[in-house]
Amino acid sequence: MSEVQVQLKDGASARLPSSATVADALKQLDRDKAKQALAARVNGDEVDLAARLERFGANGDAAKPVEIEPVLPETREGLEVLRHSTAHLLAAAVLDLFPGTKLGIGPALLDDPRYGFFYDVIAPRQLTDEDLPVIEKRMREIAKRNMPYRRDDITKSEALRIFSERDEPLKCKLIDDKGGDTVSVYYIDGSPFIDFCLGPHVPNTNRLRAFKLLSLSGAYWLGDATQPQMQRIYGTAFFTPEELEAWLKQREEAERRDHRRLGRELDLFSIQDAYGQGLIFWHPNGAVIRKAMEDYLYEELNKRGYQFVFTPHIAKRDLWITSGHDQSYGDSMFSPVKLEEVEFRLKPMNCPFHIGIYKSQQRSYRDLPKRYAEMGTVYRAELSGTLHGLMRVRGFTVDDAHLFCTPEQVRQEIDGCVDFVVDVFKTFGFEKVKFELSVKGSDTGKQWLGGEEGWAHAEAALAESLDSRGVDYERIEGEAAFYGPKIDFKVEDAIGRLWQLGTVQWDFNLPDRFALEYVGEDGKAHRPVMVHRALFGSIERFFGVLIEHYAGAFPVWLAPVQVAVLPITDRVNEYAERVAADLRAAGLRVEVSTRGEKIGAKIRDAQVRKIPFMLVCGDREAESGQVAVRERSRGDIGAMSVEDFKRMAQRLVDSRALVNVVES
RNA sequence: GCCCGCGUAGCUCAGGGGUAGAGCGCCUCCUUGGUAAGGAGGAGGUCAUGAGUUCAAAUCUCAUCGCGGGCUCCA
Numbered sequence: 155m156s157e158v159q160v161q162l163k164d165g166a167s168a169r170l171p172s173s174a175t176v177a178d179a180l181k182q183l184d185r186d187k188a189k190q191a192l193a194a195r196v197n198g199d200e201v202d203l204a205a206r207l208e209r210f211g212a213n214g215d216a217a218k219p220v221e222i223e224p225v226l227p228e229t230r231e232g233l234e235v236l237r238h239s240t241a242h243l244l245a246a247a248v249l250d251l252f253p254g255t256k257l258g259i260g261p262a263l264l265d266d267p268r269y270g271f272f273y274d275v276i277a278p279r280q281l282t283d284e285d286l287p288v289i290e291k292r293m294r295e296i297a298k299r300n301m302p303y304r305r306d307d308i309t310k311s312e313a314l315r316i317f318s319e320r321d322e323p324l325k326c327k328l329i330d331d332k333g334g335d336t337v338s339v340y341y342i343d344g345s346p347f348i349d350f351c352l353g354p355h356v357p358n359t360n361r362l363r364a365f366k367l368l369s370l371s372g373a374y375w376l377g378d379a380t381q382p383q384m385q386r387i388y389g390t391a392f393f394t395p396e397e398l399e400a401w402l403k404q405r406e407e408a409e410r411r412d413h414r415r416l417g418r419e420l421d422l423f424s425i426q427d428a429y430g431q432g433l434i435f436w437h438p439n440g441a442v443i444r445k446a447m448e449d450y451l452y453e454e455l456n457k458r459g460y461q462f463v464f465t466p467h468i469a470k471r472d473l474w475i476t477s478g479h480d481q482s483y484g485d486s487m488f489s490p491v492k493l494e495e496v497e498f499r500l501k502p503m504n505c506p507f508h509i510g511i512y513k514s515q516q517r518s519y520r521d522l523p524k525r526y527a528e529m530g531t532v533y534r535a536e537l538s539g540t541l542h543g544l545m546r547v548r549g550f551t552v553d554d555a556h557l558f559c560t561p562e563q564v565r566q567e568i569d570g571c572v573d574f575v576v577d578v579f580k581t582f583g584f585e586k587v588k589f590e591l592s593v594k595g596s597d598t599g600k601q602w603l604g605g606e607e608g609w610a611h612a613e614a615a616l617a618e619s620l621d622s623r624g625v626d627y628e629r630i631e632g633e634a635a636f637y638g639p640k641i642d643f644k645v646e647d648a649i650g651r652l653w654q655l656g657t658v659q660w661d662f663n664l665p666d667r668f669a670l671e672y673v674g675e676d677g678k679a680h681r682p683v684m685v686h687r688a689l690f691g692s693i694e695r696f697f698g699v700l701i702e703h704y705a706g707a708f709p710v711w712l713a714p715v716q717v718a719v720l721p722i723t724d725r726v727n728e729y730a731e732r733v734a735a736d737l738r739a740a741g742l743r744v745e746v747s748t749r750g751e752k753i754g755a756k757i758r759d760a761q762v763r764k765i766p767f768m769l770v771c772g773d774r775e776a777e778s779g780q781v782a783v784r785e786r787s788r789g790d791i792g793a794m795s796v797e798d799f800k801r802m803a804q805r806l807v808d809s810r811a812l813v814n815v816v817e818s
Numbered sequence: 819g820c821c822c823g824c825g826u827a828g829c830u831c832a833g834g835g836g837u838a839g840a841g842c843g844c845c846u847c848c849u850u851g852g853u854a855a856g857g858a859g860g861a862g863g864u865c866a867u868g869a870g871u872u873c874a875a876a877u878c879u880c881a882u883c884g885c886g887g888g889c890u891c892c893a
Contacts, residue, residue, distance in 0.1 A: 352892065371888030377889060383821045431884075752852090782853080
């Protein structure tokens with residue numbers, strides 16, 4: 155019998171008959187890991203543990219051992235195998251309960267924090283949420299039967315025969331499109347399930363212990379709106395019940411922080427049917443926060459040599475044709491309106507307007523760089539189904555800026571932008587920033603504007619800027635805008651979710667389209683470089699992220715009401731009003747609660763509204779000119795004079811502190 | 819836009835072919851209480867909108883509007 159030489163990636167080796175399986179080999183090489191392994195990587199390819207060595211090793215050729223590496227739990231690969239196998243289990247349960255169900259695809263999801271896997275199905279009847287627990291129960295029953303996942307390698311025609319016999323037209327289509335001469339299919343023994351699938355899978359259903367079905371939604375076959383709509387069943391799976399539990403907790407926490415709920419509870423903003431979807435009303439509490447955010451930005455923009463501009467919300471359609479938006483972005487713009495035979499369109503971006511200011515007079519190299527900044531409100535015709543609270547809207551304000559500079563200046567300008575972004579994020583408590591450099595792809599079908607040389611120069615400038623600050627960044631090929639490369643910034647919030655916010659984009663396109671010029675040292679006309687840059691991105695969206703990041707408990711400098719003065723009895727109402735007036739005179743936002751409630755109720759009320767400081771005043775305080783200070787997360791922090799409190803609060807506000815503790 | 823689900827008081831929600839319900843909030847009165855809910859009373863709803871079925875519709879049907887979950891991540 156022929157034998158195969160096998161070797162663990164970094165160590166032990168053994169010799170086994172070629173009829174042995176990968177699992178057998180692993181057992182010889184490392185007993186512990188063999189036990190844990192979900193699948194294995196053999197000569198670089200992921201395979202099942204049940205795969206026979208003869209598939210890999212040629213006739214016991216000792217010169218080149220077969221390299222084996224277990225796929226272990228707690229790794230990305232391991233999780234993928236686990237979830238993919240759980241998706242199969244889901245399909246098996248659905249087929250069991252609803253014979254005649256047609257299967258679509260059922261992959262594992264690793265990068266979507268909301269879900270772990272899904273399976274698309276067309277069931278004989280419409281599934282509802284009530285079906286999920288029933289399906290999940292059946293999954294558990296099948297899992298408990300310790301059924302092996304079995305793989306068969308068969309010819310394509312054989313596979314087509316099997317699936318058309320089972321009346322699985324979608325699977326047949328997949329096999330036709332993606333299958334080679336031989337294809338692999340997977341069974342779960344003891345269930346009616348069979349799937350066209352590359353694998354690998356866990357060896358046995360008993361490995362699936364911690365999973366949960368989450369939701370049901372619609373999804374098009376192949377994501378194409380012209381294709382039939384299927385039902386997508388989402389679920390997630392982990393290696394241990396504890397991990398699943400922790401994940402579900404985190405999900406609840408995210409729900410608790412939902413900006414739409416907090417927005418209503420804290421009376422921050424609303425969206426009203428009668429006025430239109432995706433349009434935001436900033437209520438007084440939300441407006442206070444926005445004002446503080448914008449004031450901060452203006453302060454920073456000033457320091458960094460930006461100039462403020464204001465531009466219209468609408469412009470002639472011809473302008474948008476010149477900029478190219480009408481042609482390439484027109485579907486996302488509101489339809490034109492006509493006045494005296496001239497068509498106008500609402501602006502979806504601010505760039506052409508800032509260009510208008512640049513072009514309003516001749517520019518010399520001595521004038522550059524020009525940094526025009528504007529809180530520019532734009533309107534985009536987003537599809538109704540994509541709208542979501544503050545995160546996806548139809549009208550929003552960009553903390554926009556456009557930099558016009560010479561090619562020599564651009565590197566420095568980009569450095570300035572990156573510095574700016576990082577500083578701003580830090581102020582709001584986003585310490586972890588993920589940088590992404592999106593560059594031109596080599597062979598994608600996209601049309602890239604601008605010459606090779608220009609791209610090389612631009613990409614190098616962006617990369618150098620990131621390199622020079624020693625940060626890690628991901629370089630993403632082919633993700634650049636058609637008009638130039640860009641850096642995107644993602645922040646991690648308080649519960650570990652990533653949000654894409656700011657962006658710095660190089661633009662080869664608009665300076666050409668608008669024929670921008672400056673007069674150089676040589677007295678000749680040159681084309682300036684243009685950089686688009688936003689920090690928050692959309693102020694609405696950033697506000698939504700902040701609400702969820704802080705869970706509604708804003709730092710003092712942002713809090714709509716910073717101080718609640720709470721008199722214990724009516725006797726001290728007047729004293730409370732005097733304290734409040736004193737603090738207001740110092741610029742603090744203060745409320746007094748004189749309603750006829752006990753102190754406990756007044757505290758609860760302020761606490762629920764997440765007011766940072768409560769000043770409890772009774773006879774003792776009124777006599778001594780003090781206040782008993784309660785901080786929203788620490789509780790009672792003792793009495794102090796009104797003067798001391800005022801100084802402390804002001805210091806917290808002025809320093810834009812993130813926690814309400816004064817460093818002494 | 820498309821699929822599924824949902825729309826009852828300011829909010830969260832129960833109910834369901836034949837006088838419209840609860841808790842919280844709001845208003846009034848009593849209570850003046852020292853660190854997360856004192857007590858009593860009251861106001862408040864064309865049951866999203868429109869049409870249909872019915873002796874009778876908040877309830878059943880359809881349409882419209884809105885909201886929510888989604889809409890190709892190696893078979």
